[in-house]
Every structure is written in structure tokens, then in C-alpha cells.
Amino acid sequence: MLVEIEASIDGTSSYNILFDESKSRNSTCQSRRKSSIKTQRTNCYIRAQDLRLTDENLNLYKSEHALVSLDGSGLVAVISGLVTIGLKEATDESNRWCATSSTDKILTKRHKDMKNGVRVNEGAIGSWENAASGKDVLIWSSKCTRPGHGSDYPVVKARGLIPASASEVVDLLRDSSQVVKYNKMSIGRVDQFILTQQGTTSVHSLQKCPQLGVVGEVKIMSSKSQPPLVRKPLEFKTLFYARLLDKSDDVEFDKVAYITVGRSVWETPEGTTDGKDSSTTRCEILLSVNLVRQVTTDCGTQCCELTNITHAVSPGVPMFLGKQMGLMAAENYIKDIRAMFEKQP
Structure with a gap:
């Protein structure tokens, strides 16, 4: 059965995407379904070389460049694969991660005190x-352990406490209109396609969207930023997914937690732009993760921990400089979101 989903574009018009929900094994029917769906392409493709998708997941389109079309049931498999990778990266505390000098100092002192039986009084x-505490922002970097395009670029992890509930923080991260308030380099972000049916599911519940069959929110976003010393604005087009976690996700958290994941999408199956806009430089986010975990406090104030993972490719930026910029941006990301909530009455 083909299910037609209406996705709003910037709230002004609509775009129809066909998803194949049939599980029939009849080869003739499968061939007809493929033919019907290919004519309804969104012209959005995403890298999937590290998602371990099967041919059944990719029944609509797969290019020689390991990109898959976001048309069809493969979208759900892509989302699931990104969540699996995102949770693994955000909760991995192994020695593959290299802490910055300030982070190493904080954690070394904490572990030494605990070993010596000194009571560690760090508040929430x-x-x-390696949980965050106080005003500290913990920063690590690592070589990418996933195969394929961009694996030679480093992955950066940042972690810190935010004086707000987990639900408030994930709502901020979802809201494209709020990005310029905590990202000083942002020129703006818009939601191009809302793929989950609004009103049928929520990022705060485990109820599934009846058409996509996933919980939470799925959308495609377009954003631009203007870093210092960069001539052209940087542009990103990203598949974004956010949902509530539950115990089956096998992640340690207090009461409530959320995950958001993102990865760049492209207009062609070769992983290139359509070339219509030469005023920006298209950059690629190979993986963006936010793990938001509620933290219980003795005084009853709202508090959560935000862990951010960033793995990106910036054309024309030397690897060493890109790593330093990534470490600085990751720390500022936590601090700026924290500052935004601290300013609220």
C-alpha cells in the first residue's frame, strides 16, 4: 500500500511524499511500487555508508556513492541507524576520547578524590x-571510528549542565526561530519539510506518527552561519530527528531524557548541491547529536545535562584549524545555551 504524506514547507505550501508500507513479497508488485515511488522523488539524498542498512531498507534508491534517497520506507531505517550511532557516541566513555587539558584536570581530580575517599560535593x-557538574564544560575529541566519507575528520564531544528541564532544552533545540538567540554565528534556520504529521505525535510522548510509524519529530532544515574570517556564509541542509528516550534505549538517565540526531542531505545522489546558489559555501554535517538528560537536584530546581556530538566537514579549512575551531565551537555551544536559560526570569 502506498501512503501519501503531506509535509509542510515553511508553513506556506505543501509537498507530497509517497511511502511504501507494503510487505508483500510478490516481485511484480514490488517492481510496480518502485516505479511509482521513484517518480515522486524529494531530490534529497543522505550518506548511509555507516548505518548498516539492508537492501530491504533501501528498496527505492541507492547510489554508487553510498547515498540513499529519503523517499520511501528507507527514511525510517535511516532515522533508526542515526539514533543507534548517536546514542553510542554520546554515551561512549572509553579511552578513544582525548580530553582537553582543562577537562582532563577536572576529571583527574574527581577520580583522585573518589579513590582517596574524599566526599565529592559537586551539587547537581x-x-x-564523566557526568558534568557546576559551570564546567567537558570537551573531548576523537578519531572517527565509522567508515566512509569524512572518516578522517575528528569527532568532538561537549558536555555541560543547563539550568532548565530536559523538555525545555529539547524544545529550544527543535525551534528553528530560536537558533540566532544562542548561536552568535547563525544567520538563521528554517524548517523546509515537516515529515511527521503534526498533531498526531509529539517529541514528548512515545505515540507514533500513524503515517511514518516513528515517535517524535522528523524534518529537513536549512541553515546559514557566518563564522569570523570566512568570506562566504556557510550553508547546511540537514535531516533532523528528535524523540523521547525510554528504558529500551539502554541509556542511563534520571526520570526523562531526549535524543536529537542530524545529518546533511543533498540534492543529488552524488552528494552535491544543485548549483543554484553560489553565494554560500555548502558544508556537511556527518553527525550531529544532542543527548539531553534530566538531572535530579536536592533543592528541586530544574536542571539537565546536555551532551553534544559534532562530526562535520568544512571545505577549504585545514584539518588542524578545523579541529581547533570545532573544540571552541562545542564549548561555546554549551555555554551559550546555558546563558540563555540563566537570563530567563
Whole structure:
């Protein structure tokens, strides 16, 4: 059965995407379904070389460049694969991660005090390993352990406490109109396609969208930023997904937690733009993750821990400089979101 989904574009018009929900094994029917759906392409493609998708997941389109079309049931498999990778990266506390000098100093002192039986009084802090506390922002970098395009670029992890509930923070991260308030380099972000049917599911519940069959929110976003010393604005087009976590996700958290994941999408199956806009430089986000975990406090104030993972490719930027910029941007990301909530009455 083909299910037609109406996705709003910037709230002003609509775009129809066909998804194949049939599980029939009849080869003739499968061939007809493929033919019908290919004519309804969104012209959005995403890298999937590290998602371990099967041919059944990719029954609509797969290019020689390991990009898959976001048309069809493959979208759900892509989302699932990104969440699996995102949770693994955000909760991995192994020695593959290299802490910055300030982070190493904080954690070394904490572990030494605990080993010596010194009571560690750090206020609100999660029960998981390497949890953030106070005003500290913990920063790590690592080589990418996933195969394929961009694996030679480093992955950056940042972690810090935010004086707000987990639900408030994930709502901020979802809201494109709020990005310029906490990202000083942002020129703006818009939601181009809302793929989950609005009103049928929520990022705060485990109820599935009846058409996509996933919980939470799925959308395609377009954003621009203007870093210092960069002539052209940087542009990103990203598949974004956010949902509530539950115990089956096997992640340690207090009461409530959320995950958001993102990856760049492209207009062609070769992973290139359509060439219509030469005023910006298209950059690529290979993986963007936000793990938001509620933290229980003794005084009853709202508090959560935000762990951010960024793996990106910036054309024309030397690897060493890109890593330093990534570490600085990751720290500012946590601090700026924290500052935004601190200013609220």
C-alpha cells in the first residue's frame, strides 16, 4: 500500500511524499511500487555508508556513492541507524576520547578524590560516568571510528549542565526561530519539510506518527552561519530527528531524557548541491547529536545535562584549524545555551 504524506514547507505550501508500507513479497508488485515511488522523488539524498542498512531498507534508491534517497520506507531505517550511532557516541566513555587539558584536570581530580575517599560535593550531577557538574564544560575529541566519507575528520564531544528541564532544552533545540538567540554565528534556520504529521505525535510522548510509524519529530532544515574570517556564509541542509528516550534505549538517565540526531542531505545522489546558489559555501554535517538528560537536584530546581556530538566537514579549512575551531565551537555551544536559560526570569 502506498501512503501519501503531506509535509509542510515553511508553513506556506505543501509537498507530497509517497511511502511504501507494503510487505508483500510478490516481485511484480514490488517492481510496480518502485516505479511509482521513484517518480515522486524529494531530490534529497543522505550518506548511509555507516548505518548498516539492508537492501530491504533501501528498496527505492541507492547510489554508487553510498547515498540513499529519503523517499520511501528507507527514511525510517535511516532515522533508526542515526539514533543507534548517536546514542553510542554520546554515551561512549572509553579511552578513544582525548580530553582537553582543562577537562582532563577536572576529571583527574574527581577520580583522585573518589579513590582517596574524599566526599565529592559537586551539587547537581548525573549518576553516569564523566557526568558534568557546576559551570564546567567537558570537551573531548576523537578519531572517527565509522567508515566512509569524512572518516578522517575528528569527532568532538561537549558536555555541560543547563539550568532548565530536559523538555525545555529539547524544545529550544527543535525551534528553528530560536537558533540566532544562542548561536552568535547563525544567520538563521528554517524548517523546509515537516515529515511527521503534526498533531498526531509529539517529541514528548512515545505515540507514533500513524503515517511514518516513528515517535517524535522528523524534518529537513536549512541553515546559514557566518563564522569570523570566512568570506562566504556557510550553508547546511540537514535531516533532523528528535524523540523521547525510554528504558529500551539502554541509556542511563534520571526520570526523562531526549535524543536529537542530524545529518546533511543533498540534492543529488552524488552528494552535491544543485548549483543554484553560489553565494554560500555548502558544508556537511556527518553527525550531529544532542543527548539531553534530566538531572535530579536536592533543592528541586530544574536542571539537565546536555551532551553534544559534532562530526562535520568544512571545505577549504585545514584539518588542524578545523579541529581547533570545532573544540571552541562545542564549548561555546554549551555555554551559550546555558546563558540563555540563566537570563530567563
